[in-house]
Amino acid sequence: MIKRLFCLALGLFLIAFESAFFSFLPIDFAKPDxxxxxxxxxxxxxxxxxxxxxxxxxxxSQELLSAAPAGSMxxxxxxxxxxxxxxxxxxxxxxxxxxxxxxxxxxxxxxxVFLALGVVAKGELRNIFNVSVYxxxxxxxxxxxxxxxxTLLQHLKIRHLEGT
Amino acid sequence: MKGTxxxxxxVIALVVSFFLFTDIAFFSRGYARTKLFASxxxxxxxxxxxxxxxxxxxxxxxxxxxxxxxxxxxxxxRRLDALTAENQKIPELEKENNRLKGLxxxxxxxxxxxxxxxxxxEDVANWFKCVIIDKGRVNGIRERMPVVTASGVxxxxxxxxxxxxxxxxxxxxxxxxxxxxxxxxxxxxxxGNGRNTVKMKYVLKTDDVxxxxxxxxxxxxxxxxxxxxxxxxxxxxxxMPGLFADIDVMPFNNYKKLDEVMVVTQ
Numbered sequence: 001m002i003k004r005l006f007c008l009a010l011g012l013f014l015i016a017f018e019s020a021f022f023s024f025l026p027i028d029f030a031k032p033d034x035x036x037x038x039x040x041x042x043x044x045x046x047x048x049x050x051x052x053x054x055x056x057x058x059x060x061s062q063e064l065l066s067a068a069p070a071g072s073m074x075x076x077x078x079x080x081x082x083x084x085x086x087x088x089x090x091x092x093x094x095x096x097x098x099x100x101x102x103x104x105x106x107x108x109x110x111x112x113v114f115l116a117l118g119v120v121a122k123g124e125l126r127n128i129f130n131v132s133v134y135x136x137x138x139x140x141x142x143x144x145x146x147x148x149x150x151t152l153l154q155h156l157k158i159r160h161l162e163g164t
Numbered sequence: 165m166k167g168t169x170x171x172x173x174x175v176i177a178l179v180v181s182f183f184l185f186t187d188i189a190f191f192s193r194g195y196a197r198t199k200l201f202a203s204x205x206x207x208x209x210x211x212x213x214x215x216x217x218x219x220x221x222x223x224x225x226x227x228x229x230x231x232x233x234x235x236x237x238x239x240x241x242r243r244l245d246a247l248t249a250e251n252q253k254i255p256e257l258e259k260e261n262n263r264l265k266g267l268x269x270x271x272x273x274x275x276x277x278x279x280x281x282x283x284x285x286e287d288v289a290n291w292f293k294c295v296i297i298d299k300g301r302v303n304g305i306r307e308r309m310p311v312v313t314a315s316g317v318x319x320x321x322x323x324x325x326x327x328x329x330x331x332x333x334x335x336x337x338x339x340x341x342x343x344x345x346x347x348x349x350x351x352x353x354x355x356g357n358g359r360n361t362v363k364m365k366y367v368l369k370t371d372d373v374x375x376x377x378x379x380x381x382x383x384x385x386x387x388x389x390x391x392x393x394x395x396x397x398x399x400x401x402x403x404m405p406g407l408f409a410d411i412d413v414m415p416f417n418n419y420k421k422l423d424e425v426m427v428v429t430q
Contacts, residue, residue: 013213015288016206016210016213016285017213017217018288019210019285019286019287019296020210020213020214020217020218020284020286021217022286022288023214023217023283023284023285023286023295023296023422024218024220025420027420028290028420029290031288031289031290033289034288048166048167048171049166049170051170052170052173052177055174056177059181060199060202061206062288062289063199064202064203064206065206065210065285065287065288065296066288066289066292066330067287067292067293067294067322067323067330067336067338068287068289068291069185070184070185070187070192070195070196071180071181071182071183071185071186071191071195072185073289074177074181075178075181075182075184075185078174078177078178078181079178082171082174082175082178085167085170085171085174117182117185121182121185121186122185122186126337126338127337127358129357129358130290130291130292130337130357130358131291133358134290134291134358138290
């Protein structure tokens with residue numbers, strides 16, 4: 001239980017911290033999607049229920065700190081959850097590098113889902129420039145960030161939170 | 165069995181979020197209320213988290229500003245001398261301005277009421293351009309209120325909770341502002357596209373718009389009051405098919421360097 005709550009709390013803190021931190025940093029490209037590694041971790045290592053809770057909670061939190069249209073972040077995060085749940089039975093994460101690669105891939109997947117949602121629901125391609133420009137850098141930086149996240153969560157799991 | 169149930173729940177949640185995105189009133193009303201309630205709790209949390217970040221930022225800025233301060237001081241002194249000389253002409257110009265205004269029967273524009281706010285956060289997704297300010301409904305901020313700095317327009321408040329508000333920057337792909345070209349009778353719409361520069365649209369190729377022209381709000385979009393500085397034209401391309409020119413504009417405000425802003429409340 002503590003392990004699950006810690007994972008959620010850390011994710012939520014990082015999302016809020018990212019919002020505050022990037023208002024000070026004059027860079028836009030290097031803005032990772034903090035929620036994706038946590039959703040992937042929850043699905044692969046904590047279970048499907050935890051994965052779904054994480055995707056809804058993180059999607060909703062990101063919408064609170066973004067000018068994104070209502071439902072869009074929630075939709076993309078649940079899509080990431082469904083994608084991870086599908087891959088869970090086909091893929092084995094044996095190291096932090098596989099985890100990082102998977103997180104990178106899911107940021108790209110999420111961007112495609114967002115564009116598809118805009119086209120299908122509203123028939124608009126207004127955000128295509130933003131999404132296509134920022135997807136790759138965001139995916140790379142998310143992949144890099146997911147390395148320490150994975151190491152930290154695994155370390156805590158082994159050292160302190162095992163069996164809780 | 166448990167896994168299947170979770171997947172079914174996720175698919176239902178996916179469908180609900182799809183309907184939220186399409187703005188169907190039945191779904192969006194309840195969701196907006198939930199968001200507003202949650203936002204009220206997020207505001208103070210964000211303020212607490214942003215305080216040490218801003219403190220470090222201020223310390224860093226302070227150190228950087230010390231470097232070369234002597235040279236900058238000398239430059240500023242020179243500028244001050246030049247401005248003092250220029251200022252001596254102002255009373256005379258003011259008199260002339262008042263006289264001409266009287267002749268044209270123009271009324272003085274009402275002074276705007278403003279609320280100062282500090283930027284405490286930024287959009288977590290880089291697909292959208294918004295900043296979060298530490299003033300909300302309790303401070304008199306409402307949706308669609310213009311947000312400015314001394315340099316010019318920043319954007320407009322789009323979501324306001326009790327303690328904080330989200331401001332959509334004019335660079336955002338969903339932003340549009342009606343503008344005039346200063347000194348010329350050209351009018352157009354400034355549209356964001358997610359980049360640092362924005363586009364000025366619907367300006368005829370026959371209009372006399374040039375690089376270096378300054379843009380101000382026209383006041384005709386019923387959001388921004390007339391006369392707020394918006395940006396400067398940096399590129400005009402008329403060698404393309406169609407009626408309208410392709411115009412790039414650099415906004416006066418760099419949204420990545422915003423610390424304090426003013427919300428025009430009246």
